[in-house]
Amino acid sequence: MAEELFLKDSYIKEFEAVVTKVEGTEVFLDRTAFYPGGGGLENDVGWLEVEGREIEVTKVTRKGNEIAHIVSRELARGQRVVGRVDWSRRYRMMRLHTLSHIIAALAYRKFNALITGGHITPEYAKDDFNVEDKGTLEDLMREAETIAKEGRKVKVYFLPREEAAKIEGVVKLAERMPPEVDLWRIVEIEGVDVQADGGPHVSNTAEIGNVKVMRVENKGKGRKRVYYTVEP
Structure with missing residues (x-):
């Protein structure tokens, strides 16, 4: 390994x-x-x-x-x-990835909603949530950008599986849990989110920059999709 x-x-x-x-x-x-x-x-x-x-x-x-x-x-x-x-490519995905955690945290806190699908590229990201109203995601995106610009610290650390599993909302992907390993990697956005995650992130939300909502789609009952990006 x-x-x-x-x-x-x-x-x-x-x-x-x-x-x-x-x-x-x-x-x-x-x-x-x-x-x-x-x-x-x-x-x-x-x-x-x-x-x-x-x-x-x-x-x-x-x-x-x-x-x-x-x-x-x-x-x-x-x-x-x-x-x-390829740093320019990676760094844009880091910015989008951390933003996606903020959005997921807001959706979970306000509507008990989970991510039902998603994809992050260097150009844009898309996330599906089990919410009913398209306006819900538009509101969440505006709030997420406001939080990002507050410059919250992003910390990465490891916790034993048993301890990590006790954190409410530590997994925000519907029907998915972290792998069966003894240590879970935790990504914490100060005052916003604590989530099990294995990918790269920025160290401060201020690095995310300006957020642009590309569109919000209705993908069926209880499933809405938001496409978004960050300015270069």
């Missing part, structure tokens, strides 16, 4: 590692800052520098307990590499 650097520090852009296994164009490292995607958040891309050559990482995915880096040319086991995350 690779050391997953992104779990403790979302701001690592560059790192050194050793190739532990190669399966065709799938490269496995002893440590990585590339996020493999999950929970609706897209994976990172970037580059590996090997002996002065820069090789593109076109996709990163989780395979069981391992993380595979899909590269544009084959490497060899034992090679030392320098990994570089």
Whole structure:
């Protein structure tokens, strides 16, 4: 298993590692800052520098307990590499991801609503909630932007499963629980939200910036979808 650097520090852009296994164009490292995607958040891309050559990482995915880096040319086991995350892409997703937690916290607190689906790309995010009124989500988005601009600190820490599970609302995805692991990774937005989550986030909500609601759709009874983005 690779050391997953992104779990403790979302701001690592560059790192050194050793190739532990190669399966065709799938490269496995002893440590990585590339996020493999999950929970609706897209994976990172970037580059590996090997002996002065820069090789593109076109996709990163989780395979069981391992993380595979899909590269544009084959490497060899034992090679030392320098990994570089496509930071502009990652950082926009971090901003959107933290914003999505604020929105989810408001929906849960005000309407006991859960996220029933969602996806975050570098360009925009979309979330589905089990609410009845489209206006509900429009109001939540305005409130979420106000909270973001207050500059709330975002903390990441780990708690034993039994302790974390006692926190009300620690899971806000409908019909989904964190994996069966002894330690849960917790993302806390000061005064707003405490949630189990494995993805990268900004360290302060002020980094989110200006929020733009693209549209709100009716996806059926008790299911509304909001599309939103953040300004560059």
